[in-house]
Amino acid sequence: MQNFSAREKFLITNTLNCLPVLLQGRAVLIDLHNETSVAGIINIADGHMTCELTDAVxxxxxxxxxAFDNFMVRNRMIRLLHLPADLDIRTELLQQQQKRSGRFKKTNTKRTFKQKRAEDRHKETLDHITKQQNDNK
Structure with a gap:
């Protein structure tokens, strides 16, 4: 398990910067801003979406x-991250959300306004994904 800074933890839990972290160990295709692409297995990803790929093309x-053995993609170069077809992103995001909400239930701390707002936004994103999946069926 990687040690993330407080800022990276915030970005992973409150934005879609969690996607590269969820995709560690999986083969992905990343489109870059300079009209190029790189495909490979995400070895390391941080909260800022900087990815280190192995066996990259x-x-x-x-x-x-x-071909490259190792390839690093800076966060500002990423235009699009293609998700693997076998990945159920809705399930992955729900599991991550449950981990976060479980932290608050175990302790007696109150959630801040930002935490509540972030949780509401994640629920909206999940609802949107569910709606799109239902429309595609």
């Missing part, structure tokens, strides 16, 4: 492929 603008 870099695809340049001309479609030529270049």
């Amino acid at each position: 870099f695809i340049d603008r001309n479609g030529e492929q270049h």
Whole structure:
């Protein structure tokens, strides 16, 4: 388990920056802002969406492929992160949300306004994903 800073923990729990962390150990395709792509297995991801890929293949603008053992993608270069087809993102996000809500139930601390708002936003995102999945069926 990685040690995340307080800022990274906030970003992972309150934004979709959690996706690369959830996808660690899986093969992904990442489109970059400079019209290139990189495919590989996410080895390390942090709360800022900086990803370190292993067994990576870099695809340049001309479609030529270049193999790399390790490849690092900075967060500001990521345009699009393709999710694997076999991943049920709704289930993954629900599990993560339950982990967070379980923390508050075990302690006697009250949730702050920001925590409540973040939880509401995550619920809205999950509802939106569920609605899209139901529309596609």
